[in-house]
Amino acid sequence: MRLLLAVFAALLVFSAPAHAAGPQLGIADDRLLLQGGAEADKALLEWQQNGIQTVRIYALWSRVAPSSPTGEYSWDQLDHAVNRVVGANMKPILTITGPGPLWVSRRSERGETRYDPDPKLFAEYARLVAERYADRVDTYIVWNEPNLGGWLRPQAACFGKVCNSVSPHLYRDLVNAAYPAIHGADRTAKVLIGAMSSRGSRLTTENSNHTPLAFLRALGCVDATFKKQSNGRCKGFKAPQADGFAFHPHGVLAAPEQVFPNKDDVSIASLSRLTSTLDKLQKAKRLKSTTSKLGLYLDEFGYQTNPPDKFAGISLAQQDQWLQRAAYQAWRNPRVKLFAQYLWYDEPRSLNNENGGWQSGLRFTDGRAKPALKHFAMPFALDAGKGRLWGQVRTRETRSVKVQRKLAGSSSWKTIGTRKTDSQGYWSWTTRLTVGASYRYQAAGATSATVKRQ
Structure with missing residues (x-):
């Protein structure tokens, strides 16, 4: 009997996670x-060493397409990037996105490359991308951050002080054109839509950013x-289709557990707002999917x-x-299928060194490591409310971890x-977490960060 109890206790300690x-x-x-060279090769090696499995890359329309309709497409840079990733045994995801060259705009006289892109021309570009990379790429994303004026214009049509949405309808046309074009060129492809920014604002100008849920x-x-709705731009509505939903839940200055006050914004702590909206749209047949519920692919997440x-950075x-x-x-959210760090290296600052670019990398622009890099391969969290310790051995080099505790006032683990x-x-x-105690875990010869139970 004692032997059975001992075996049972051991199984409890060494049980596989139910999640x-x-x-x-x-x-x-x-x-x-995309810059290639030694820096790219060095980064790929580091990504491998840290357990990264998937690399998202922009298939930027303006970078590939010619400056005139009769010119030749330039694939070399994208070819090299895709081949580097595949050669390193990682999976590329291609975001097929604008802006395109000026000639693909239906209002080219405005001189804005982001303005009202032609869905038919975009579908043809998407088809070319999927056709070229079908043997190396399994997943594509249709456009990047269409709820932001920096990527798609106009966002709204304004009459006096009243502004009505335009970009969601432009985006629906782009998706409805590109989705079948991609599948026509790569029948087994997974096509994601969305890739929206986490926050927006009230529409007050032509290029105001939309909140993601609006x-x-x-x-x-x-x-x-x-x-x-069936009037205006919704007349003749055709539901967009997707195989999954991409999203960028950047927290900016908000902690990961904090929800944004605007209920139409979505942080990583409030992904249920997003899935609830997606589910309601599917149920109403206003969004079609090849799955009963759309999976979430967080292809960007980072803290500057x-x-x-x-101005928009938190401490190291x-x-x-x-x-x-x-x-x-x-x-914690079972709908999440991908969690991607954005970026690895900080982008350069502007000339006055005051603002510009994005500085969420794990290394500074000059290559120096930030403290976050040390723990990237073995994240660790303590959830006091649920009495839970959690971690991940991202290199997947071992099938078990040793959890350690140091009591308050003690010097030994x-x-x-x-x-x-x-x-x-x-x-x-x-498990029961001791107030005042510190916790960590060890795996594959490495030790995680230390977290204290307050």
């Missing part, structure tokens, strides 16, 4: 990858109560740091801690349990 295998790990850093409702031609960003220590806790938030990891390296343990 389904968590999201794959990705990276997005186009500036670094954009989604307009995309599906429903009002705030999900009542179907100060230094160097004095906060970035280290918050990225680990954000990974836990992503794992004691192993208190061993946990199995799932196929993606995740593990979790719900």
Whole structure:
């Protein structure tokens, strides 16, 4: 009997996690990858060493397409980037996106490359991309951040002080044209839509940014109560189709557990707002999907740091801690299939060194490592409310971790349990957490960050 009890106790400590295998790990850093050369090769090696599985790359229309309709397409840079990723045994995801050259705009006389892109021409470009990379790429995203004026214009049509949505309807036309074009060239492809920014604003100008959920409702031609609309730009509505939904839940200055006050914005802590809206649109047949519920692909997530960003950056220590806790938030939502770090290297600052670019990298522009890089391969989080310890061995080099505790006032660590990891390296343990104690875990010869139970 004692032997049976001992075996049972051991099984409890070493049991496999009940949670389904968590999201794959990705990276997005186009500036670094597309420039090629030794820096790109060095980054790819580092990505491999840190367990990254997926690399998102822009198939930017204006970079590939000629400056006139009769010119030749330039594929070399994108070819090299895709081949580098595949050669490193990682999977590329291509975001087929504008802006395109000026001649693809239906209002080219305005001189704005982002303005009203022709869906038929975009579908042809999407077909060319999928046809060229079908043997190396499995997943495509239709456009990047269509709810932002920096990527798609106009966002709205304004008459006096009243502005009405335009970009969701432009985007619906782009998706409805590109989705069958991509599948026609690559029948087994997974085509994602969305890739929206996490926040927006009230529409007050032609290029005001949409909040993501307001954009989604307009995309599906429903009002705030999900009542179907059939007038104006919704006349002749055709539901867009998707195989998954991409999203960029950047928190900016908000901690990973914090929700944005505007209920139409979506942080990583409030992904349920997004899935609820998607589910309602599917149920109303205003969004078609090849799955019963759309999976979420977080192809961008990051925190800018100060230094160097004095305006939209958090401290280096906060970035280290918050990225680990954000990974836990992503794992908690079973709809999340991909969690991708944005960026690896900071982008350069503007000439006056005051603003510009994006500084969410794990390395500064000059290559120096930020503290967050040290713990990137083994994130660790403590959820006091649920009495849970959580982590991930992103290199997937081992199937178990040793969980350790140091009591308040003590100088020694004691192993208190061993946990199995799932196929993606995740593990979790719900247990009584001692107030004032510190926790960490060890795996594959490395040690995680230390977290204290307050």
